[in-house]
Amino acid sequence: MLLQGKNIFKTYGNLKVLKGIHIDILEGEIVSIIGPSGAGKTTLLHILGTLEKADERKDYYLSIDGIPINHQSSKQLAQFRNQSLGFVFQFHGLLPEFTALENVSFPALIHGVSKKKAKKLAMELLEKLNIQNQAHQKPNTLSGGEQQRVAVARALINHPKLVLADEPTGNLDSDNADALHELFFDIRNQFGCCFVIVTHNQKLAKQADKIITLKDGQIV
Ligand code: ADP
Numbered sequence: 001m002l003l004q005g006k007n008i009f010k011t012y013g014n015l016k017v018l019k020g021i022h023i024d025i026l027e028g029e030i031v032s033i034i035g036p037s038g039a040g041k042t043t044l045l046h047i048l049g050t051l052e053k054a055d056e057r058k059d060y061y062l063s064i065d066g067i068p069i070n071h072q073s074s075k076q077l078a079q080f081r082n083q084s085l086g087f088v089f090q091f092h093g094l095l096p097e098f099t100a101l102e103n104v105s106f107p108a109l110i111h112g113v114s115k116k117k118a119k120k121l122a123m124e125l126l127e128k129l130n131i132q133n134q135a136h137q138k139p140n141t142l143s144g145g146e147q148q149r150v151a152v153a154r155a156l157i158n159h160p161k162l163v164l165a166d167e168p169t170g171n172l173d174s175d176n177a178d179a180l181h182e183l184f185f186d187i188r189n190q191f192g193c194c195f196v197i198v199t200h201n202q203k204l205a206k207q208a209d210k211i212i213t214l215k216d217g218q219i220v
Contacts, residue, residue, distance in 0.1 A: 002027045002161060002194050006061040008054045010043050010217075017043050018054070019217040025162075025210075028188055030195045032205040035214035041198045042166055044214065048196060049085055049164040050077045065161050082110055086155030086193075088165035094139040094150055100126065101135040104153040111158050118157075125153035128183065144171035152180065156187060163187075165197045169204060181207060 003025040010018040017040045025031055033041050046052040047062070050069055054060055062070045065084060069077065087093075094103045104122035109115065126132045129149040131142075139147050148171045155163055163184075169177035181204050184195050199205050213220050 001025070002029070002065060003048065003196075004061065004063045005048065007057055007059040008044065008047055008062065009057060009060070010040070010047065010052075011055055017217050018047070021214075021217075021219060023048075023212065023219075025194055025196065028192045028194060029210060030184065030188055030208045031197070031210045031212060032208035033196065033198045033212045033214060034200070034205050035220075039214040040217045041214050045164050045166055045196065045198050048162075049087060050081055051087075082107060083158065084161045086158070086160035086163040088148075088152050088155045088163065088168045094147060094154075096139055099136050099138055100131065100142065100146075100150045100153075103139070103150055104157055107154060108157045121157055122153065125156060126150075128186075129153055130179070145173065145176050148172060149176075149180070152183070159191050160193055162194045162196065165195060165199075167199060168197060169199065169201045177201060177204070 001024060003023065005021060005023040008018055008021040021044060033044065035041055043052065047054045060070055061068065069080065072080065101119065101122050104125060105118040108118035108121055123132065123135060126135050129152060131146050131149050134142055134146055139150070142150065148168065152168065169180055172180060187193060188195065197204065197208065205211055
């Protein structure tokens with residue numbers, strides 16, 4: 001079991017966004033999360049990615065790769081995220097003053113990989129995503145789709161156990177969306193990592209090993 005979550009609740013003020021989610025993800029599984037807008041999909045993804053905390057409860061439990069993370073400190077969590085998780089979010093969060101190649105390299109450098117090796121790994125990923133020619137450009141000179149692919153490369157460089165993606169194909173035309181799906185499956189087959197993908201893309205959702213439908217903060 002790669003991820004195990006029990007009794008995930010999330011409340012903002014009076015608003016109950018998640019109302020008791022139980023979720024299990026097996027090693028190497030690709031899981032899609034679908035459901036209407038406002039159902040709590042992004043909130044759940046952020047909690048699974050340790051970016052947000054679920055409500056404190058006695059019966060709440062979350063573990064990833066066998067490590068219980070519901071009680072870890074923010075410092076421990078930051079290290080855990082760098083080592084074990086990859087994120088592909090809509091607002092790419094690329095650093096504007098650095099090139100695509102540098103943006104992709106950073107998580108590897110933080111992880112302790114040498115500059116030369118990080119650059120090589122980053123270039124290989126950019127090639128796989130067919131944006132090697134844009135490697136030395138800064139994000140604001142790239143199209144939305146190209147920025148998205150840079151963000152994907154950055155998410156994958158440390159070979160995370162779990163990749164969390166929020167509408168990864170949102171900015172892509174159908175050819176690039178198909179290529180990205182293929183890449184997710186390739187990466188899974190090659191490295192055995194899991195993907196949890198929030199998506200409105202029916203085709204991507206259906207290709208997943210498991211589909212989770214959220215409605216009103218609950219799995220239906
Ligand atoms: P989805 O991804 O399914 O569209 P979200 O998880 O983004 O849904 O949001 C679910 C609900 O939680 C929405 O009503 C949203 O307004 C609310 N919400 C999300 N984040 C916050 C926050 N930081 N503070 C208050 N309400 C929030």
